[in-house]
Amino acid sequence: MDVWSFPKTDFISDTRMDNILKRFHQYGIQGLVRENIQNALDANRDDLDDPVIVKITIDKIHMSQIPGHDEIMNRVKSLKKTNMYNEEVIENMRSFVDDTEFNYISFEDFNTKGLLGGDKVQSLSEGSSYTAYAYQKGVHVTEGDQNKDKVKGGSHGVGKIASNSASIFHTMFFANCDENNYKTLGGNVHLIEHEYKSFYYRESGYFAEKTDEGFKAYMNTGYDPVFSKDTRGLKIVIPYAKSDFCDEDAMITTVCDSFLVAINNGKLIVDVNGVEINQENLVSFLFDDRYFIQDYDQMREHMAPIYFRTLENKLEGYTEIADKERYHKFHLYFTYDPEIVSGRTGIFRSNGMKIEDMKIRGKVSQPYNAILIPKTPDEDMFLKSLENESHTKIDSTSFTQQKFKDNAKRFINNLHKEISKVIEDRLSNETPDTDEMNTDDILYELENKFAEELKDRVSVLNISVGREKKNVVKTKDTKEKGTTPRTKTENKQRGKGVRLVKKTLGDEGRKEYYQLSGGIIKRLTYDNTERLEIDISSIPEINAVENGNLLISMIDGMGEEHSKEYDLREDYYTIDDLNAYEKLKFDKNQISSVLLTKGKISLQFKMKRKNNTSKLKYYLEV
Amino acid sequence: MIFKKEVNFPYPVLSQYTTDYPDSSFELDVNVFDLGKSYKFTIDYRLNSSFISSLLSIKKASIVAIFESIDSSYYQCCDELIIPKNRISLSKKTQIQLFIKTNSRISLANNNELDKFYDAHLSKVFIDKDRVLAISNVVRFDGDLKHPFKLFEKEYDKTMETDISVELTSEMIRLKYRNKDFVFPQNKRYNPLNNSYFYLGLQKALIRFLVTYRDEDDDSVNILNIDDPSDGLDLKLYNLMKIKGVETYNLESVDKVIHSISDRIVEKQIITMRGFIENEG
Numbered sequence: 001m002d003v004w005s006f007p008k009t010d011f012i013s014d015t016r017m018d019n020i021l022k023r024f025h026q027y028g029i030q031g032l033v034r035e036n037i038q039n040a041l042d043a044n045r046d047d048l049d050d051p052v053i054v055k056i057t058i059d060k061i062h063m064s065q066i067p068g069h070d071e072i073m074n075r076v077k078s079l080k081k082t083n084m085y086n087e088e089v090i091e092n093m094r095s096f097v098d099d100t101e102f103n104y105i106s107f108e109d110f111n112t113k114g115l116l117g118g119d120k121v122q123s124l125s126e127g128s129s130y131t132a133y134a135y136q137k138g139v140h141v142t143e144g145d146q147n148k149d150k151v152k153g154g155s156h157g158v159g160k161i162a163s164n165s166a167s168i169f170h171t172m173f174f175a176n177c178d179e180n181n182y183k184t185l186g187g188n189v190h191l192i193e194h195e196y197k198s199f200y201y202r203e204s205g206y207f208a209e210k211t212d213e214g215f216k217a218y219m220n221t222g223y224d225p226v227f228s229k230d231t232r233g234l235k236i237v238i239p240y241a242k243s244d245f246c247d248e249d250a251m252i253t254t255v256c257d258s259f260l261v262a263i264n265n266g267k268l269i270v271d272v273n274g275v276e277i278n279q280e281n282l283v284s285f286l287f288d289d290r291y292f293i294q295d296y297d298q299m300r301e302h303m304a305p306i307y308f309r310t311l312e313n314k315l316e317g318y319t320e321i322a323d324k325e326r327y328h329k330f331h332l333y334f335t336y337d338p339e340i341v342s343g344r345t346g347i348f349r350s351n352g353m354k355i356e357d358m359k360i361r362g363k364v365s366q367p368y369n370a371i372l373i374p375k376t377p378d379e380d381m382f383l384k385s386l387e388n389e390s391h392t393k394i395d396s397t398s399f400t401q402q403k404f405k406d407n408a409k410r411f412i413n414n415l416h417k418e419i420s421k422v423i424e425d426r427l428s429n430e431t432p433d434t435d436e437m438n439t440d441d442i443l444y445e446l447e448n449k450f451a452e453e454l455k456d457r458v459s460v461l462n463i464s465v466g467r468e469k470k471n472v473v474k475t476k477d478t479k480e481k482g483t484t485p486r487t488k489t490e491n492k493q494r495g496k497g498v499r500l501v502k503k504t505l506g507d508e509g510r511k512e513y514y515q516l517s518g519g520i521i522k523r524l525t526y527d528n529t530e531r532l533e534i535d536i537s538s539i540p541e542i543n544a545v546e547n548g549n550l551l552i553s554m555i556d557g558m559g560e561e562h563s564k565e566y567d568l569r570e571d572y573y574t575i576d577d578l579n580a581y582e583k584l585k586f587d588k589n590q591i592s593s594v595l596l597t598k599g600k601i602s603l604q605f606k607m608k609r610k611n612n613t614s615k616l617k618y619y620l621e622v
Numbered sequence: 623m624i625f626k627k628e629v630n631f632p633y634p635v636l637s638q639y640t641t642d643y644p645d646s647s648f649e650l651d652v653n654v655f656d657l658g659k660s661y662k663f664t665i666d667y668r669l670n671s672s673f674i675s676s677l678l679s680i681k682k683a684s685i686v687a688i689f690e691s692i693d694s695s696y697y698q699c700c701d702e703l704i705i706p707k708n709r710i711s712l713s714k715k716t717q718i719q720l721f722i723k724t725n726s727r728i729s730l731a732n733n734n735e736l737d738k739f740y741d742a743h744l745s746k747v748f749i750d751k752d753r754v755l756a757i758s759n760v761v762r763f764d765g766d767l768k769h770p771f772k773l774f775e776k777e778y779d780k781t782m783e784t785d786i787s788v789e790l791t792s793e794m795i796r797l798k799y800r801n802k803d804f805v806f807p808q809n810k811r812y813n814p815l816n817n818s819y820f821y822l823g824l825q826k827a828l829i830r831f832l833v834t835y836r837d838e839d840d841d842s843v844n845i846l847n848i849d850d851p852s853d854g855l856d857l858k859l860y861n862l863m864k865i866k867g868v869e870t871y872n873l874e875s876v877d878k879v880i881h882s883i884s885d886r887i888v889e890k891q892i893i894t895m896r897g898f899i900e901n902e903g
Contacts, residue, residue, distance in 0.1 A: 320711075417792065417853070420792060421792045424791055424792060457861055457864070457865055458771070458861055472654065472712055472763050472764070473763065473764045474652070474653075474761060474762065474763055475761070475762045475763075475764075475850075475861065476650075476651065476759060476760075476761050476762075477759050477760050477762070477864075499846070499869075501844075502840070517639070518629070518630055518637075518639040518640040518641075519639065519640055519641045520641075521630050521640075522634075522642065522737060522739040522740070523630050523631065523632045523633065524632070524633060524634070524739070524740055524743060524747060525632045525633060525747070526743050526746035526747045526748070527746060529743075530632060531739075531743070533739050555629045613631070613632060613750075613753065614632070615629045615630065615631055616629070616630050616632075617629060617630065618630070
């Protein structure tokens, strides 16, 4: 009886290897470590105060110790090289098929929950964290606690593949021990669609028992100790591990670099082949050149030693960064050090995992180092939604809807702006002018002129804002100076005029219209009647016009303009032209062929409802 | 919602964007004081309309203040408002506006401050409860500017590769020179010789402004249509352009804008240079 189940298929349609596997191979050890340790951190137990422990083992394993080894090899041998996409990978797999000894990497976590639902029979469509982990590639299952869920790392759901892509045969096992001490062993392998023993099979195989209702996980008994998980939690075993992933020192470097904050805060302890990294001894790894380049000039990635120093500085405070809708608050740590050659801002999640060493535009070589950590679970969730699939960068790629993409871009732009400001601010405090010339004292005649002009509109109040005294700048948008009562002629100048604009107001795309300003329009309603008068007689550009179309937009409670949605026929029965004593034709948001007599439009509307208070904006098409 | 766009109500409203009340005005000035854990805003308004003032005195209308910062808040108005610092952040843009709303249905029959357009049917016009009667100007606070009136700053850097470089920081136009000698002495006699640097700085800043704020399908920017910029340098340029009446510009007309907002800087430079040449010769 085969231990690996591959779903059958009627015919082979797709023999391309999943691109995700290739991509994750490129993310290397960093992708693998981040995915697995993040999962462990997310599964931490709320009832324990102890840190999450992850034990990483890199060792050798004999083929006889691997469950279903022969089945996998047979399947691999039956894969056909049909196109350039899979040629190289299959070629590589084939070259190892006859080996007897392989590398393996395992990640075992402690003080964690393990996966839920391992004891049930799962059809592929049911959701539990077990199913999602075992059988589905792109699913993320929520687990009840809203706040906690906001802080959990994985969101794309594809990260699980990180483990498969570290294996030559794309195989991984996971041994689960849940709260009831129920121990199961599962696994999955991702090949390509293939023919085997006269049947066609799908590309993914599962280490589980296939029953009529679905898949049932095997009990974890009788397997090699490498696969055993005796305490509550999860253990990932990656057999046939690719050799470039089996580097102990690189593993330690990545762990320290990606989870600096988590380890430093005592939330995580990691053991790599017996070498334990914890809150107390973290420093010894960071400043050991076996794991980290110490020379600032050469440090380009793995900048944990610098980040560590930044963390040791007192907390700087908060910074707020806006997207299109709201402000997001972050803790900000900052350090200035003239020795630093590559200025970076580390974006960390609240679980202590680093997402990106962000290069701030225009400040890439500035002598600073900063760390940003979300303040609340809301911010954390927002940040998580911006992460790319391998948790190595924030960008707008995870969104398909333009609205969210634009919002993400706005946030990221503002992030660059805000951190830039902080950098400029702190740097200018630190570096006194090497040149004694202090620009504040210099009299620029030109500058004085600007200042004079601006002072008409702008004034400065000195009050304290935050911890330092800041200038609060006040701007008033009154159109005229002073508050003396105005004369009639001065008033007539106020708010007058038209502006030629190009807009899409109707069905015919962008056209030119004269946008009419409030000062030349008068509206009045009484009973069921509305009167409208527009006076362009004193505007030289268009006062000779005799005839035109009037287009109308509605302004809603938020100040947004709606033109296409506005329909005159819903509000009015008839519209009369009082200049011509004629009924006017009107359709959707346009009134056609309105007459102008001596530069004035005069209309009378019969309203359908008495309490019509729509706020409108008017355009003239000549 | 802060009312800024030119919007027409179906009845007369007192505001600086309409001429429904030709001789009346409603102006707002606000000052702010730091009380430690909160801010005190003194609301100083001048309502020049006896019709609306009388409605206020018999409580048929009341004044509401809108504070728009991170979100919008409405307050019944008075002389001063004390708002805790966790509700308002002056280091970001905060806008304040007053509006007067009706407390009950009112008749405009006794309103003799209106434009004559309204005369004919005034006795039949009623304004319902909770409608806007008047809107004041907007007062805006930005706590972020370190140099609210300065546009330029100067820096020397011996290690620069080029002789001069124009940088745009979050608040200023920074002129960097490799050598102190590249800058002419800052006194009345020699300073205009530096004007070409200012011209370059303004050009770069205005082009960046254009690129940032222009309409999507357009190659020009419309100053009257955009919201107040939150970037410090852009805000100063915006204010200057508004004061000088610049409404729109594109790449071709940047020079015109510089000409409008500055005071003949090219001409003055040339006059100064000529002066020296003639003296030498």
